[in-house]
Amino acid sequence: MNTLAIDIGGTKLAAALINDEHKIFQRTEISTPANAAPQALEQALARLVDVYQGQAQRVAVASTGIIDKGILTALNPDNLGGLNHFPLQATVEKLTGLPCVVLNDAQAAAWAEYCYLSAQFKHVTFITVSTGVGGGVVVNGELLTGPYAFAGHIGHIQADPNGPLCGCGRVGCVEAIASGRAIAAAAGHELEGKNTREIFAQAQSGNAQAQQLMTRSAQAICQLIANIKALLDTECIVLGGSVGLAQGYRQQVEQQLAQSPAAFQVPIYAAHYQHDAGLMGAALWSENHSA
Numbered sequence: 001m002n003t004l005a006i007d008i009g010g011t012k013l014a015a016a017l018i019n020d021e022h023k024i025f026q027r028t029e030i031s032t033p034a035n036a037a038p039q040a041l042e043q044a045l046a047r048l049v050d051v052y053q054g055q056a057q058r059v060a061v062a063s064t065g066i067i068d069k070g071i072l073t074a075l076n077p078d079n080l081g082g083l084n085h086f087p088l089q090a091t092v093e094k095l096t097g098l099p100c101v102v103l104n105d106a107q108a109a110a111w112a113e114y115c116y117l118s119a120q121f122k123h124v125t126f127i128t129v130s131t132g133v134g135g136g137v138v139v140n141g142e143l144l145t146g147p148y149a150f151a152g153h154i155g156h157i158q159a160d161p162n163g164p165l166c167g168c169g170r171v172g173c174v175e176a177i178a179s180g181r182a183i184a185a186a187a188g189h190e191l192e193g194k195n196t197r198e199i200f201a202q203a204q205s206g207n208a209q210a211q212q213l214m215t216r217s218a219q220a221i222c223q224l225i226a227n228i229k230a231l232l233d234t235e236c237i238v239l240g241g242s243v244g245l246a247q248g249y250r251q252q253v254e255q256q257l258a259q260s261p262a263a264f265q266v267p268i269y270a271a272h273y274q275h276d277a278g279l280m281g282a283a284l285w286s287e288n289h290s291a
């Protein structure tokens with residue numbers, strides 16, 4: 001049986017077929033429409049799934065935003081142009097004629113990473129530090145989604161009550177301090193206008209401001225991990241995302257966490273599935289959660 005997996009991100013829509021051996025093939029990608037009108041997303045999805053006609057028996061979708069009972073809502077109005085209450089599951093079922101499961105992308109990635117580690121651990125928390133900060137929580141072998149699908153949105157746990165305003169409308173969220181967007185926004189002087197990749201390259205070559213920005217981000221993630229350990233007693237953390245996987249970043253988080261009391265310490269692994277985490281997680285999830 002093939003699953004058609006779809007990943008809806010803020011900048012691109014990806015799709016692929018995933019077979020029973022969990023091999024990914026026929027991966028394609030198109031840009032997410034700049035226009036936030038629901039018709040624009042529906043047309044883009046139609047274009048994306050068209051090439052897979054007759055090749056899959058079910059569909060699994062991972063998407064940015066809150067995915068509650070098949071409906072997509074953007075938590076941050078800047079993402080997906082503020083697209084709200086989009087009937088994602090019904091739209092994909094109509095376009096493909098196949099049964100469909102839908103899941104938040106970070107929750108899907110958490111499920112993929114958990115499945116990879118499930119021989120060792122039953123309690124795993126995934127944190128992605130990228131343009132934003134997201135996550136997903138697996139407790140006792142179950143993905144925590146919550147009654148309103150909001151579980152695991154750990155980028156919006158508060159890190160500093162006097163911190164910057166977050167895109168979600170709250171003040172001082174981890175995302176507003178640690179994310180790639182936040183790092184770039186806080187950069188001044190010689191780093192002004194540079195993206196996170198350029199700032200991290202500067203940090204590697206000894207620029208003091210760049211190092212400080214990286215440390216500030218890693219500190220916020222370290223405190224987040226300690227809070228998660230206190231709340232869930234998670235057995236391991238999986239760190240992903242372009243910032244989370246940047247050279248030296250995870251080691252900084254580990255060094256800071258090592259200075260915390262023993263009860264707050266937890267091993268931190270680099271994410272196994274990188275840009276395919278959403279696709280793989282949604283497909284793996286659909287195996288046990290199809291209608």
Ligand SMILES: [Zn+2]
Nearest residue numbers: 156166168173
């Ligand atoms: Zn927030």
